[in-house]
Every structure is written in C-alpha cells, then in structure tokens.
Amino acid sequence: MKLISRLAILLLLAYSCSSEKEQKFNSVDNFSSELKELKEYFQIPGMAVLVQKEGETLYEDYLGYSETATQSQLDASTTFPIASLTKIFSGLMIMKLAEEGKLKPEDPIKKYIPEAEIDDSIQIKHVLSHTSQGDIGKHFYYSSRFGWLTKVIEKASGMSFAEYAETLILSPLEMQNSFLLKDSLQLAQKDIKMARPYMLDDGIQDGFIDYGYSSSAGMVSTVKDLAVLDRAMDANTIISEASRDKMFSAFKELPYGYGIFHQEFNDLNLIWGYGQYDCYSSLFLKVPSKKITLILLANNNLMSDPARLIYGDALSSLFVMSFLKNFVFEIEDMPLLETEASLAENKSITSDFYREKLLAQALAESFMARFDTGKVQSSARLLEKTFSLFPDYKTYADISLMHNLSFLKDVAFFMELGDFNVFDEQLETIGNALLSEDPDNPYLHTYLGTFYDRKGDLEKAKPHFEHIVNNANFSRNWYTAEAEGWLRGQQ
Template identity: 25%
Template sequence: MIPTRPLLALILTFIIAGQGLFVAGARATAQSSLSDAARVARVESQLENLRQELKIPALSAAIVKDQKVLWAKGFGFADVENKVPATEHTPYHLASLTKTFASTILMQLVQEGKIKLDDPVSKYGITLESEGVIRVRHLLSHTSEGNPGESYRYNGNRFGELDKVIQRATGKSFGELLIANILDPLDMTETAPNVFRIVGTKSPSGTDPAAEAEVKAAVMDLIAGFNAGSVDQIERRLAPQQNRFPGEGGFLTSFIDASELRGAFQSGFKLNFRVDNLETAVYGTTAVSTFFMSGTITPSNGIPRADGPWRSSLFWNKQDGAWKLVHSHQSAMNRAMITEKHQQRFDTVSKSLAQPYALDREFKTRKSSYPQGFSTSAGLMSSVLDMAKYDIAIDQNKFLAREIQQLAFTSTVSTKGEALPYGLGWFTQNYKGTKMLWHYGYWTANSSFILKVPERNITFIVMANTDNLSRPTDLGGGDALSSPVGMAFLKTFIFPEKFGEPIPEINWNASAQELKDQLQQVSGKPYADVYSKDLITKFRINQSVGQATEAARVMKMYGELFSKPFPEDLAKMPVVAQLVKVLDNEDKTMEFTLTRAQQVRIFSIGEGQAGEMFDYGWIENANKGTSVWEMQEKETTHAGGAAKNRKVDVVITLEPGKYKLRYKTDDSHSFDRWNALPPEINFWGIAVYAK
C-alpha cells in the first residue's frame, strides 16, 4: 500500500465513516480540515464498504495526484478459494478501458499523418450498415449508427473495427503497436493483451521432428512462391484436387487457374505476406499447419494496401515423397494479431491475474470464466499501478502533442450541433463547470473505472473481478456520477473544494421522514442533486445483489422525495374519472357518464417499450363494450426515470353516453413497487378531466 497512513488518519476514518443522522456543522468541521492522508482513509473505508455491498471478491484502486501515485491498495481476495489477497499489483481484465489505449495509438497515427479522422472506413476494408458515409471519427466516438455523426450510441463491436484501420494503415496490429509504443516504453510489466493459443497444433508423441520441419518448409516455400509471383513454384506444392472452404479472403482459391494467376502477376499484381506463429502437427502421411498471415497486396494499379491478419489452416498429404496442399482455410481476424510477444506477456501476467467471479441466480458469488479475445475495443489486462503509469504519461504528453491529446478529450459535437458524452476514445463530461474525463469497463466477470479531473490534476483508478462495479450504473449513458466508487472519490477529493464546503453524508437507512429532514438541510445547496443520484445508485445496487424488497423501499422513497409536482393546470381541472396509484397485477374499472358531447383531457402514465404497452389505460363504450380510446406506445413520450415509463397527455371528444375507464398492469413496476427508476411525476394510472 502507498503510503503508510498515520494514526490520526485512522482515527478520522473511524469518526467519518460512522452512520446515523448527520450533523452538518460537526461533519463540516471535520471534513474541511482533512489532509490527503485522511481523505485517502475515508475513500478506503467507503471502497471496502462498497466492495462488500456489491459482493465483489477483489477490488484494487489507486489515486494519482500531480503526476505521482498518491495511494494504491487492494481489497478482498483475488483468489477466494486459495485466499490470495488483492494488492495494488494484482492484474485485472480492463474490458473497455482498452479503448483509451486504442485512442492513443490511433491518435498517434493521426499525428503522424498515416490516417485521417475523416477517412471513410471503407478505405480500410470496413463495411458497416449505415445511412451515410462512416468515417474513422464516427467509430472512435460511437456515432457511426443511423446517420453517421448525428447521435451517440455506445457500440463496442463497431469500435473493434478500428483494428482494421490500424492494420491496414501500418501493416502492424494494434497489439504490436500497443506493446512497442506504450507498454514497453513505460515498463508496464503487469499489463498484457488477453490472448490464448488459437494456433496451437502439436504432433503426437514420437513424431519425427524431421517430418515437422519438412511441412514447415513446404509452408514457407508455398508463401515464397506467392511473394515471388512464381506460379510454377506454387503449383509444385498443390495436390491435383486441392480446395478450400469458401469464405472471406485467403491467398488460395478453389482449384487455382494457373493461367489466370500468371496473368495477374504479369499485369503487376504483387503479394508480400509474412508468416507468424507457424506450428505443425504430423500424422503419418498427413499433416496440418496453422499460422497467422498478414502483409500487403499491390493491385495492378501499383497502390499497395495492408491486408490481414488472417488465421490460416493448411492440410497436407505426402505424395511421391513431397508434401502437397490438399485443403486450406483462411479466416479474417476481427481482433489484433497475436504474436509470440503477446503470448509471453499474457503467460507472465496471467499467473497473478485476479480470478473471475459472478453472482448466480441466487445472488451468491461463484467462480466464473473470463471472455477471450483482444481488440481495440476490449481485452487488455493490467494493474492499477500500471494504469497509473499510463495516466501519468498521458498528462506528460509522452504519447501525443498536447493539441492532439485535447482533441481526443473534447466532446463530439453532433451534426445537429449537440454536445455528446463521448470524445475520441474517452467519455467527456462537464459537471457544473468541472470537466471530467473518464471511461469504464464492463464485461463478463470484470469491471473497471478511470476518472480524471484535469483542473485538479488528479485521477482515480479502480478495478474488480466481477462485473458489479459497473452493472448497477448508467455509465454507458455518459454519467460518471452514477458510479458508486466514482461518487465516493468525487465527494471526498473534488466536491469539498468545488462547492467551498464538505459534502454531508446521508444515512439512507433512515425512515422517510428522517431522510426528508436530512435532505431539507441541504435542499438549497448547489450539490443537492448529488443525493438524488445517490439514491438511484442505492436502488441499482440493491437490485444487482438481489435485495428486491430494499430496492422497492428505496424507489418508493425516491418517488416521495424527488418527484416533480403534479402539473398545475391539470390539478385545477375538474376530474371526470380517475384510476391512480395502481399496483401490480391489477385490472381496474371506473364508470362515468357524459350527458353531452364534450372534449376531455386524458393524462396517463404507464409502462411500455418496443411498440408494446404493459401497464396502460383505455376508455370503453359501456353499452357496446368497444374501445373508443387506448394508450399506445407509439403515441407516448418519455415520462422521466426509466425509459419504459411512458406518458400520454391528449385531448379527445366523447359523445354523450356511458363509459368505462380502464387501467391494467402486469406483475412488475407499478406505483411504489418500482423495479426501475419511477417517472418524474409520482403518478401511475389514468385520469380524465373535463375541458
């Protein structure tokens, strides 16, 4: 742990972490005088509490201040079964924090003039569905879907297509440049790509090594024939009936037409491929060889382009004393090419990697497994101390000129002129004048978070070996304040100075009335909105660990404390009929009669999504039993809170007669029994007003 805490800090931790109704004056005095060591102690206490609450086996965190590691520590067990404690050196999977590294590499290529942000991605062999031209900046900023540049939609798969941009622009993989440009120069020995041996053929025991050498020589002879443009050399290595699986790419076609290939070479067509990780298994007179292949293709127009990497599998027969190719299969790799250096790093880092865990259906922590693969989108593994090295290097402009780095740190502006929550590989957020640069990771059995506050020259880094650091949040929506660990850091290191006073703690386990009393004391403060975010986070945490009853209590409290008032104009209108505060599994009816034709205003809030309503109201003709009006999802607007909260506010004309007002709910998400954020108005049901 860095550094050792003094006794005073430990005492302050005990005092500050205590629960109960806060006394604003007493806590203000204590917190405003906290040193860095005391603040660290407070964050330590909160992180450990959150780790236990979120049922995370291991968590490691670090704080970098003024380009130095202020503090770093591990919590819990990296390996529960073997009681291996987590430390600041424990590597974790980073998931999407990998995107920040991809941003650095890509912006280096922009700086070097090897790519342009406005290059169409089709230039790099990328084909994606779109309503317009997708450019490199659109993939980097998650704005490639629909009309490119118009809106933000986080999409890790599309971001991963940037592998191809790097490969074709440089002839090298993202992983190769990552190691050469970042990991090796910074001595990040606790960081590695998440790779696995997909080229791992091994001969049966007792196989003659000379036979393996012969097959490897045949592979290299075949590739050399293509690189030399020698059809005769290629044909010597082909069996009479060679073929391959149909599919993308590859350097062979089914039943090569020698005359056609010779004509292509004569017209200027050239290949320059290299082979990596060649391995061979021999089974008597048959053999298989696997390897990675990449390089350049020069068409007859003389303009070379990068190609690959491909995963190649070749199958051989020994005929007339020579190895002949009988079958081949090449598949495009949608992730960075794995080299032996990647594998060596992986083997070293994986020995101390935190073990993966997940919550089962009963919300008990069980051993899990990590996802495999590595790309510009995800797949890097690292420790908080190595991430601290990376963060310091960014701030020292070791990778990029300042203006290029700031370009990555600037919010993307949509084609409609709206500031979006993402820059180029980083989330960017402005909270009441304070700029925050951040990213999160969220994948199977792992989660992570990095938050930079440039004006304070401070960074917070945290990693975990379950997904629950990120699952109960709205980080994908662009709000860093939805992270419970992020909020713990901000309220301790950033907000006291920003708002000129300490941020009082709230006892969320208090009764509704006690909470109202606490919140009343801070209702006029500029940071009052922090508490509504805290309560939402509390709800999400309860949901994520299976505490449904407590989650419902918290959301009921949220509705009482933070709902907007009922629309004043509606409150003044005469009520014709209403069905309100409707609960789960209810089918309510209320009759009403109109003596004349008149306009009525219908106000209803319910649950719906994807064109379907689950909690909704309608009006029936009581005599005929037919519907005269019904709430339909396509005609609703968002009612605030969860996206599925839908609202309708319309005026219709009803003829004189008897009517039934109806409202029906399903088995979840109803008044004061919310399973997601409630609507902004504490209302669930339908009401009809006389105009």
C-alpha cells in the same frame, strides 16, 4: 517586532500545512471507508484502487481476494482484464496515426474495410466517438462498431493491433503487467497472476474470462500500470498536447470524445472511461483542473453494471460520487449512502451534487433489487425524496433515470410483486421528453414500448418496437431481438 512577525508567519504556515495534511488524510480515510462500504454493498470479491494527484500517489489499496476459495489476497502485481478501458489505448493509437499523417479522422471507414457493408458516410471520427449509428454524427450511442477500428489501426500502422499497442504504448512506458489477452494458453505459458472472475447470482459464484482482443476490449492491466499511462497522457509522452486535448474534448457537445468519455459537472470537466465484462469491471476518471485521477479494478462486474455507465453519465456511479465528494468537492459531513433516518433529516439540501448522489443510489438499489426485493422500496424512497426536493424533474432527467424507473417495474413484474405504478407519470413524461430530443434512441423506445405493453396499450407500444427494428443504421443488439420478438408475438 520583526521577530514577532516572523514567528507569526511561521506559525501561520505551520497551521496551513497542518490543516492541508489533515484535510488530505480526512479525504483518504473517508474515501477508503466508503470504498469498503461499496465493496460490501455490491458483494465485490476483490478491488484494486489508486488515486494520484499531480503525478504522485495519494491513495493505493488492494481490498479483498484475488481468489475466494484460497482467500488469496490482491496485491500490486495482480492483473485484471479491463474490458472497454482498452478503448483509451485505441484512441491514443488513432490520434498518433493522425499526427503522423497515416490516417485522417475524416477518412471513411470503408477505405480501411472495403469488404464490409458499411455506409460510405461513416468516418473514423464517428466510430471513435460512438456517433456512427442513427443520424450519423448527431447522437451518442455506445456501440460495438468501435471494434472496426482494429483494422483501421492495423492498415494505417502497417502492424498488427497488438504490435502497435506494444510499440507505441506498452514498451516505451514499461507497462510490464499490461498485455492483450489472446487465450488461456497465454496465461499458462507466462504464469500470469490474474484475479479470478466472479459473478453475483445466488451469492458470489465462479465466473469466466472473456478471451480475445480488439480495439474495443481485451487489455489486461494493473492500477499501477494505468497510473503510468495517466501520467504519460498528462506529460504528452505518447501524443501531442493538441492531440490529447482533441481526444479528451466532447464530440459536438456529446458525452464522448475520441476513445474516452467527456462530461461537465459544476464547472468541472470529467474525463473518464469504464470497462465491463460479465465478471470484471474497471473505472478510470480524471479531473484535469484538479490534477487528480481515480483508477479502480474489480473481479466482478458490479462496479460498472449497476450504474449503467453505457449511457454516458459517470455521476450514476456511487464510486465516482464518493471520489468527487471526498477529493474534489470535500463534502465531509454528507454520507455516501442514505438511510431512512438520513433521508428524514436532510429535508432541504438542494445542491446538484446531493441530487445526483440520491439518483446514483436509487439506480444502484433498483439493480440490487433483483437479489433483494426489499430494495424496490428503498429505491422508491430515494426517488420520492429526489422528486420532492427537485420537483422539476424534466430539467435534470436523463436516460439513467428512465432506466431506473423502468427497471423497478421490471423487477416487480418478474418477481411477481404486483403492479408497481408509483412513478408511471414520471416515466411516461420523461420518456417522451427525451425522445423528442433523441428520436432514434433504442433504449428509450424499449422502455416506453415495454411500459405501454404492460399497460395493455398495444397501439402505443407497437410504434416503439417498430422504430427499433426498422432503423437501418443500427447494429443488432439485445433491444433489436426484444423488439422483433414482441412484434412476432402480435402477428
């Protein structure tokens, strides 16, 4: 009997291990397949990907070309400019300086940049958490003011920004393929292998490199080096556990911590960042409770731009949704991209995940409609499906959905497709509801102002554009220029 029991236990363990391995490979295979599907969908020339779980590489791949003309393949040594993922490095530097007593997050920025015209009440923590604009410390608006932290880091550390990054992070972690990009001469002198930049216009076109660096952007790296950084953060090698937890925590329940995004979904904390230049994009996503991390780098900007990650919602990204679907929630039977046929079949799925996936694809379709106007209708079908299955849209509507609704009207307007009024009721209702919670939001004012302008209701449009121009505690941006232009046109 004892022998039979031992055999039963061994067989059960073997089955369990086999089942776990099968699940692992299914997740990897499904994710790999969907990643290739997204690469083709967004016409990305080259992508590098690494998924690590509990510090071990679960999946690593290099898809497509470092240079399309020569069809040079990407490999592990190919570097990419990571744009705003540089902010993670800056966050670590600020937290370390705070640990050492060389600065306090509550210090006024003015203390470190006395010559600048900066409100005395704006503190380091406000800039680090993107809460320095509008009503200070109350709302999240992703801001170029993050670059102010360059001088803060330099004065507090007594080193140049590049020297401190090298001393604190790059050298100790032996991140040999990571560096701050100063100019083209630097690339030529060091014979650095970097993925060439591309942009999507009339097909895939040659792009350009953004040179220069600050606390906001400028780091160049590889997925392997960023995986090293990820493991170091988990091991508290750079900063203490308390500092890391503070860095990763939401600032006043807003979507950003100290140098990195924080988001909750289905009882999970998502810690993430993204980078977006005109010709490069990057993504870094941690799910701490699952001890798993995704790192993606690409040599055009379509891994980031279509998802409007600037608004603070990682779920707007189809790349994120694929990762979560396969490695976190293990939903194998749900396709990533819906078709007319699958939309017709899925008549009663009402999970939050399915809703967010529909919205992510609808947002992507609206972006890609500028290259294929047929996607206006495919985005609309996805939105109609969403509103049908989840009719109380005010409970889940956010600025990403507002952008989607507004952008469809933009494409129809500029492509001369005629009026697109299908979702006017939702656009107006959602816009006003969101503004009641966030009255200074310049994106919402732009969307509503443009909406009323094209309706011919100039009296309703005008206050939205005036609010953007008259709000003193906002740095200039594209929406400022648009608002000023509209108001001048009414004189």
